[in-house]
Amino acid sequence: MDVHDVTDQYRQMLAGAKQNLLKAKKRRGQIPRDREPKDQMYLKFMMNLMSLKSSEQQQQQQHMMHSSFVPPSYLPCTEPLDGLRRIVIRDLQLETHHRGTYLPLRVITPPQRMTAIMVLAEDNLADVVLLQLYQQETEEIREASDIVNVGMTLLVKEPYFKVMASGEYGLRVDHLSDVIHVSPDDPRIPETLRAQFLPEKCSAQSLKMKGNAAIGEKQYWQAIKEYSNALTVANIPDEIEIIKRNRSLAFLKTKQYDAALSDTGFPNFGSEPVEKSLFRAAEALYFLSRFRDSSKVLELLRAKFPNNEQALAVLERVRRRCLEQDDGNYDFKLLQAEAKKLRPPQLDHATYIGPVEIRNTKTKGRGLFVTKAVKAGDLLLCEKAFAHAYAAEGDEGNSKVTLLMNLETKRGLMGGHADLITTITQKLFRNPSVAPSFTTLYHGNYETASTPMVDGQPIVDTFLVERIMSFNVFGCPLSSLSTHKDILSNKSKKEPTAFHSCGIWTQASYINHRCTSNARRSFIGDMMIVRATQDLEANTEVTFWYKQPTGDRSKDPQEVYKNWNFICDCTMCQDAKMTKAAVFSERRKIVEKMKRACDSPNGIQTGQFERLLKALDHTYTQPADEVPRLSLWDPQLLLARVYMARGDMIKGLESVRKVLIALGFIVDGVDASSTSFRVVKWGLVVDHLVETFLHARTAFDALGAGGDSKTAEGYARCAYTMLVGEDTSFESTYAEHLR
Ligand SMILES: C[S@@+](CC[C@H](N)C(=O)[O-])C[C@H]1O[C@@H](n2cnc3c(N)ncnc32)[C@H](O)[C@@H]1O
Structure with a gap:
């Protein structure tokens, strides 16, 4: 909705990519005989890496236009490793998902970050393959070399071997749970791939110290690794508790709030709760938008440790969120000021769900209905984005505009969509407790796997994320105030038709389209505000327009909402059809x-x-x-x-x-x-x-x-x-x- 659909401009590029895909498909099942030798692949990869590094600085200053393709969808592996059979590179067939197997690999190069993170990896027969890992954390959040690097050992589940856009052969991993990092002495790693000198076995105490040192250096991912190793050898209950408490901080810093919360012991803090555990639990709950629970924990903290001033400040903040959440009581002046200043404009405020609820409609699936009579102008929703990708419009230069092409739906979108897929995939993977509010959104006829977890990891289907986004994403301005002012000062004659920034708002997503709508959405940063634009009787369905009606018939009415799979039957559209x-x-x-x-x-x-x-x-x-x-x-x-x-x-x-x-x-x-x-x-x-x-x-x-x-x-x-x-x-x- 209001996103830059550039399908028409890039039709040729899409067609070209489709052609390549068809050509590649013809090779399905082949075992390539022309794989390059290891040395040659290594040299080429390293040269490429060097030239990429040298041009990096230059690129950072340029407005780069990345394009990325969503390949035909495939399901994530839902089989536990124990049920899979080992495979080797030379048995891999092109354009094939090797269901029922796993491939153990050791990484032999540093990573290259493009749309995916790429490395070369070898198997126990010394064959080498290019590995592309998609949807990994961005460099700002986690360095690629921390995710995958020389010497690391991995198990790729049900590997997907294919001809890459460059013509090389490689493994493409789209689902986060399809690759498992294991230690080099893991029994599933063949002897020849194991490190010659395995790291010395350390005590829980020394591993904990290493974790603490990593925290001191803000190496939070490393700290998690050290603490997790410490927990595998720790056996004294007090020590386990301390290690977990320390690890909860590293989880908080890496936005893994479910794990952080679980490490604090929440909801049972025992008869002698520890100050830090309570504080970290309150923080994790805050970031999971569980403001009431956060407030309860902070009140307990204040009762037990009355001198904790920081807790009082946080409690104040939590109480403001509760007022927003319960009564829609926002300081809008503050919100506007924050949206003006913050980049990305992601605001720290709660979601208010007004007098509305989700119900079934007769012909449009689910919809949002008012539960009582409301007046024109009344606030129905003020919703914090579930995920938001900011891409500056106009003067505020920005290098984050991506062209995302979906070869299956033959649709090209310009803006922050590619980033948003990664943000959402990561959020669901790191915080499975928030997943249902997203995964239950409308996704047409796409059928995903029903298994929620495998090998201790949540399964997040990247293609489900993409599909849900395609039906539910909203384009958005920095603030509707700025666009309104632009229109006012005649900078833009009409309302802007599309935006590069975009996001997902899981409540507003239940609102169906109608050209003659009875509500309007507006934005302040990543908050979407929905207000009634008419007086509505109780039980009326709330509607807003996905695209602003233009009143002309330059486009076939069948085409306008094609991407959402419906034809609008409002009075205006019916009239346009008859005229x-x-x-x-x-x-x-x-x-x-x-x-x-x-x-x-x-x-x-x-x-x-x-x-x-x-x-x-x-x-x-x-x-x-x-x-x-x-x-x-x-x-x-x-x-x-x-x-x-x-x-x-x-x-x-x-x-x-x-x-x-x-x-x-x-x-x-x-x-x-x-x-x-x-x-x-x-x-x-x-x-x-x-x-x-x-x-x-x-x-x-x-x-x-x-x-x-x-x-x-x-x-x-x-x-x-x-x-x-x-x-x-x-x-x-x-x-x-x-x-
Ligand atoms: C953002 S979702 C809206 C909520 C959705 N109805 C549900 O059940 O979750 C968008 C989808 O709702 C349906 N939809 C929205 N407006 C519609 C309309 N005016 N007529 C028919 N279907 C509509 C289409 O299937 C569309 O792809």
Whole structure:
């Protein structure tokens, strides 16, 4: 939704990649006889690595455009290692998933980081293969050399051997649980691959000390390794507890909150709880968004250790999150300031789920419904992103824009999508407790494995992640306030149609599309705010538009929502289907004439413009409150501006009334009569609606209708809240109009 779909621009590239894939498929089952000898592969890999390193600095300064391909999906291995048979490189067949087997390997090169992390690895027969590990942590989070490096021993489960884009042969691992790191003396590693000099057996105490030293150097992944080794030899309960407590810190630092929490002993801290355990448990719970539990643990901590000032500060923070979560009580001014400053704009706030719940619809799967009557402007959701990928728009240069091509769905997306797949995959793998809120989202007919864990690791199906993203991802601006201001200052004439930044909001994902929607989403950083745009009776389904309706028929209606597998059947779409092509072409012609009239050196001739507007209005047959007149409101607003600038308040107000009607509103009293101004029914909420209401405010004021003027300002503020998410910035944004 609102993401940069570049399928059309990159159709040729997609077709080329598809061709390569088809060619590769023809080799399925072949055992290649032309594999390069080990030395040659090694030399080539190392030269490549060197040249990559030397150009790295240069690349960092350039705006790089990476492209990555989602290959045809395959399921992760769900068999435990014990049930798999060992295989060797020379038996690998091309384009084949070697189900029922595992391949033990020893890494012989340092890693190269491209979209995947790549190394060369050898088996016990001294054959070498290129190994590509996808969806690994990014370099900022964990250095590639910490993930895979010379001498490490791995077991690749059900290896997928294929022809790479470069033409080389290699193993591609897309699922995190399909590769297992084991120690060089693991019995599943053949003798010849084992290290000649195995590391000396250390005591739990010395391994713990090594872990502590690694923590001191901020080498948290290393610390986890040392502590975990210490736990395999520790046998004194107190010592085990200390090691786990120390490891929980390293887990916290590496965002493995489930593991951190489990190491603190939560929820049973015993009769003599340890300060650090309580504090770390509270932190882990906080990052898992379990604010109530976090607050309980902190209260216990405060009771037991009243001098702990840090706990008090954290408790304050947790209490603010609880207020946000329970009552939707946000300091929106603060949120805006944070979104302006933080990069990436990922805010530390809780999710509020208002009077809505997920229910089944008749024809659209699940949907979100209001549980009680709400008013236009009411807050339905203020949701923190489950995952968010920031890619700057416009002036704020950014090197993170990726082209993601899916060869199965034949779709190309531009933006932070590739990063988002990795972020989500990692999040689910590291914190399985949060997985259900994501994995239960709509994913069409994709069927994934039902086994949740194997060999002590969670199974995360990368292709399920990709599929869920394709149906549920939202493009988003840095803040809707900034886009609103851009539109206001005419930097952008219309609302932006797509964004490079994107994210997943698991509650908002249940909202179905409708062009004539009754809610709107807005963003402040990675918080999505959904507000009602109409008064809604209890049990009404909440809808917003996935793509803003344009009112023309430049695209086949069947095509517009193709990627989501549905055809919109709202009144506007039905009307567009029934309307003859000649009518659309007539509308286009009138709009062109209006554009020419605007460009006239003598300014707009209002009489002529009124006639054109009337002609345009006549091309519509359905009542405007059922089928809004999308090509009409914009030029009508232009005319309102002209009358207002001339001080012709009566005509200005009349134009405002027509703008509102074209947008589908039903209104009373938008004239000089004594009837009070009232919106009987709200229509489409577009950015220029605020301006429209403010013109009404000015006109009423000038005509001596102070009450109506106030009402109009109230509506302007309400529309602003729907568009921007909050109204604390209303006065400053519209200072000029409100003077
Ligand atoms: C983001 S999900 C919305 C929640 C979804 N209905 C569910 O059951 O989880 C998007 C999917 O919902 C369905 N959908 C959304 N709007 C629809 C509409 N107007 N008509 C039919 N199906 C719709 C489509 O299957 C679409 O791919």
